[in-house]
Amino acid sequence: MSSALAAIEVGGDVIALYWVSNVFLWIGAIVFIAGGMGILWDGTANIAQIGAIDPVLKGVTKANCYELFSNCQDEKIKHMGFWMILQMRSWGAFQCTCGAAVIVVSILVPIHARAAAHFVYAALDFMENLIELSTGFGLPTGVDPIAKFGGVSASATAPEGGSSFASGPIRKAMKGSYAQHLFFGVVHTVIAIFCLTVKVPYGGI
DSSP states (O other): OOOHHHHHHHOHHHHHHHHHHHHHHHHHHHHHHHHHHHHHHOTTTTHHHHHTTOGGGTTOOHHHHHHHHHTOSOHHHHHHHHHHHHHHHHHHHHHHHHHHHHHHHHHHSOGGGOHHHHHHHHHHHHHHHHHHHHHHHOOSSSOOHHHHTTOOOTTSOOOTTOOGGGSSHHHHHHHHHHHHHHHHHHHHHHHHHHHHHOOSSOSOO
16 A cells, blocks of 8 residues: 555545455465475475374374385385475475465555456465365365275265275365365455456555
8 A cells, every 4th residue: 555645545445455355365375384384394394284184193293204204115105205295395385485476466466456366366275175075075076085095985984994094084174174265265256356346546555
């Protein structure tokens, strides 16, 4: 916002949109950077978070990750673990950079020109939904890794003593994540549409 006077001249509706846009952009920026810094440094950093939703991994630490993979007798599994941990560090780089990009948008991009950024942010949330629809609900929006790892389909009942992937916590967590991403995707879409309605010149936000 260039000045308080310019803000007053704009009108309350545009000012409100400006701050709603900033709030939701900064929520994303904080989440991206806070989550990305850890895995950028160490690809196993999210293991404690995963342990909260996967009973099998409860209490497993970063050191345990390296110990379990390095002591694995199957060289293929050991190498897959190595490359997956390395890819997680790349994910951290993407997250941190995406967070920085969102901050740049909130500081440098005027409200009338933010539609593209909010549409892209919404697209990210909706694409995350594709993962959650397959993993949480068993829908054909990608490979269902739970079924691939010996679990049952989302509509079936897990047998007693079956695969650890057959139990419900992972699917339940994915359903919760689906609702969260759907909410933010819809919010960013709505903000983007309102950004398109802002007429310029509009006073300097």
